[in-house]
Amino acid sequence: MQNAHIMPESASQTRRPGRRDAPASPAKTGRRPVSAVRGHPARARPAPTPAARGGTRIQIAGIGISHPERVLFPDAGATKLDLARYYEAVARWIVPHVADRPLTLVRCPTGVRSDAAKQSADCFYMKHSKVWAPAALRRVRIQEKTKLGEYLIADSVAAIVGLVQMDVLEVHTWNACFSDVERPNRVVVDLDPGERVAWRVVVGAARLVRDLLGAIHLESFVKTTGGRGLHIVVPLQASAGWDECLEFARALAALLVRHQPALFTDRFAKSGRSNKILVDYLRNNRTNTSIAAYSTRARSDAPVSAPLSWPELTEAREPGRFTMATMPGRLAKLKADPWKAYWSVKQRLSPATIRALERM
Numbered sequence: 001m002q003n004a005h006i007m008p009e010s011a012s013q014t015r016r017p018g019r020r021d022a023p024a025s026p027a028k029t030g031r032r033p034v035s036a037v038r039g040h041p042a043r044a045r046p047a048p049t050p051a052a053r054g055g056t057r058i059q060i061a062g063i064g065i066s067h068p069e070r071v072l073f074p075d076a077g078a079t080k081l082d083l084a085r086y087y088e089a090v091a092r093w094i095v096p097h098v099a100d101r102p103l104t105l106v107r108c109p110t111g112v113r114s115d116a117a118k119q120s121a122d123c124f125y126m127k128h129s130k131v132w133a134p135a136a137l138r139r140v141r142i143q144e145k146t147k148l149g150e151y152l153i154a155d156s157v158a159a160i161v162g163l164v165q166m167d168v169l170e171v172h173t174w175n176a177c178f179s180d181v182e183r184p185n186r187v188v189v190d191l192d193p194g195e196r197v198a199w200r201v202v203v204g205a206a207r208l209v210r211d212l213l214g215a216i217h218l219e220s221f222v223k224t225t226g227g228r229g230l231h232i233v234v235p236l237q238a239s240a241g242w243d244e245c246l247e248f249a250r251a252l253a254a255l256l257v258r259h260q261p262a263l264f265t266d267r268f269a270k271s272g273r274s275n276k277i278l279v280d281y282l283r284n285n286r287t288n289t290s291i292a293a294y295s296t297r298a299r300s301d302a303p304v305s306a307p308l309s310w311p312e313l314t315e316a317r318e319p320g321r322f323t324m325a326t327m328p329g330r331l332a333k334l335k336a337d338p339w340k341a342y343w344s345v346k347q348r349l350s351p352a353t354i355r356a357l358e359r360m
Helices: 080-089 092-098 157-165 198-217 240-258 327-333 349-360
Strands: 058-059 062-063 071-073 103-107 123-126 136-143 147-153 167-175 188-193 219-223 230-235 277-278
Touching: 062 080, 062 157, 071 080, 080 092, 080 157, 080 327, 092 167, 092 230, 123 136, 157 167, 188 198, 188 240, 198 230, 198 240, 198 277, 219 277, 240 277, 240 349
Parallel strands: none
Antiparallel strands: 058 062, 103 123, 103 167, 136 147, 188 230, 188 277, 219 230
C-alpha cells in the first residue's frame, strides 16, 4: 500500500462516548512557552462559502457536501460523501476524542493515490487555519513562541463533517484541551515499527509498555494508528505541565531502550532502524499531535485509528482490518466501549513517577 504524498503546510473536559449530545511533523525541541489566549474564539474572516457545482448540495449533519462523487480513497472506492456519512455514523464515538482539542489536519483536495496511480495526490498538513472553514468549526488562538497560532476545534458531528467539506482526511489532536491548554490530560506513547518488525512483535511491545506503566500504578489504553504502529494512551487529570509530561514520556522511552536495545530506539533518524520500534516520545511536546481515535488516514484503503480493549490486541487481529468500511459495523456489535474506563480514570503524573521509571 502506497501512502499519499504529504507535503508540509506552505503557509505557515471531553464528553464520554455514547452520549448523543455529544503527524504531524513534531518539533524536536522539548520546551515551549506556556501562555495561551483563552475564552474568545478568533475573529471569523468574512469569506464566501465555496460555490456548489452541479446543483443542490447533499446535506450531512447540516453541512453541504460539494463534489460528493469525488473518490478520495481509490482502493476502497470511497467518495467524499462516503467519508461524511462515515463520520455521521460514528459521531457519538469520535466527538469525545476531539472536542475542545486544537487540531492539526491533513488535507487532500483531490484524494489520495492508489497503488496503480502514476501521480501522487497533493496532500499537506495544515496546522494553523487561515482558510475558509464551515461555521460549525470553532477558531481559537494560542500563544506560541513568536506569534499567536490560529487553530480549528471540532466540538460536534457537524464540525467533523465540516472538515470533510474542507477535504480533510486526517484529524490530529493536541494532548490538552483548549479550556486548560497548558496542562495535558493524556500522554501518548507512540510505537512506530520499522518495516522489518512483525506485527506480533509490535503487539508484544505494547503489552510490555502496559505492564511497565502498571508497575508504577498508571492505567493505559491501546489503539491502532491506521498504519502498522500502536498508540498506548495514558489518561491524566490535568495537573502536570507540558515539560513534565514530555519528560515522563522521554524517561519511558529511555527505559524501554535500556531493557531491550535490540528492539527499541528513541533515535529519530530512519537509517538503521528498519528492525526496531521507535518510541516517539515527542508526541507529548507542546503543539505536537497524534491521530485522533476513529479518524481515517490518508491512505488508499481508508484505514482508521481503532481503540481496542487490551484482550482484543492479538497477533491475529491485524490493524488493516479496521477501515472506514468496517468500523461502523464493529461499533454496532460492541457490547461496551473498549475504552469505557478511560473517561473515569483518576491518575496524575508527579516527579516521583519519573523517578520511579528511572529506577526501573
